[in-house]
Amino acid sequence: MNENKIFKLKPLPYSYDALEPYIDAKTMEIHHSKHHQAYVNNLNKGLEAFPQYQDKTLIELLKDIETLPEKLKITLQRHGGGTFNHEIFFDGMSLNNPFPEGKLKQAIDKEFGSLEKFKEEFKNASLSVFGSGWTWLVKDKENKLSIIQTANQLSPISLGLQPVLALDVWEHAYYLKFQNRRAEYIENWFHVIDWEKALENFIN
Numbered sequence: 001m002n003e004n005k006i007f008k009l010k011p012l013p014y015s016y017d018a019l020e021p022y023i024d025a026k027t028m029e030i031h032h033s034k035h036h037q038a039y040v041n042n043l044n045k046g047l048e049a050f051p052q053y054q055d056k057t058l059i060e061l062l063k064d065i066e067t068l069p070e071k072l073k074i075t076l077q078r079h080g081g082g083t084f085n086h087e088i089f090f091d092g093m094s095l096n097n098p099f100p101e102g103k104l105k106q107a108i109d110k111e112f113g114s115l116e117k118f119k120e121e122f123k124n125a126s127l128s129v130f131g132s133g134w135t136w137l138v139k140d141k142e143n144k145l146s147i148i149q150t151a152n153q154l155s156p157i158s159l160g161l162q163p164v165l166a167l168d169v170w171e172h173a174y175y176l177k178f179q180n181r182r183a184e185y186i187e188n189w190f191h192v193i194d195w196e197k198a199l200e201n202f203i204n
């Protein structure tokens with residue numbers, strides 16, 4: 001494969017320990033350098049046999065997933081989604097922007113009633129993901145917000161939805177620190193949502 005066509009692991013915009021004490025450095029290191037890297041590697045491997053698709057961006061491939069040859073479609077569902085979803089998740093965390101503002105705050109108040117009610121609904125959705133998957137705050141083409149779950153690594157992009165916030169609820173995202181206590185992981189994640197990044201996702 002041409003060097004330029006190879007997808008690369010997106011670096012974290014902060015250090016592994018930047019989200020302590022809410023998300024621990026060891027989890028962040030393994031999650032990013034092992035799990036996320038493996039999705040990127042497998043995406044590149046899966047694309048090797050399809051040179052005619054190597055000029056496309058990851059978002060284009062995920063959007064057009066239904067038009068892809070079956071084998072490539074599976075690669076995109078698993079490893080393309082895995083690559084993209086983790087970028088949204090990791091880029092969406094910091095300790096710097098703890099409250100929603102502007103248009104996103106208005107949209108959350110309109111759709112859910114308040115930030116607290118949004119959190120309650122998001123938490124319940126995250127607790128009820130069965131098996132491995134994700135919880136998302138997404139917007140549709142009319143800018144309407146909703147909370148959805150996706151199984152495994154299916155990306156909202158492939159459903160025609162724009163991700164605003166992503167929470168990884170695969171056990172690898174929290175097991176080292178929280179073991180089976182997913183509720184505690186979710187509560188801690190609320191402290192590290194980067195609401196400015198979420199606003200950027202919402203208005204773009």
Ligand code: MN3
Pocket residue numbers: 031035086168170172173
């Ligand atoms: Mn993960």
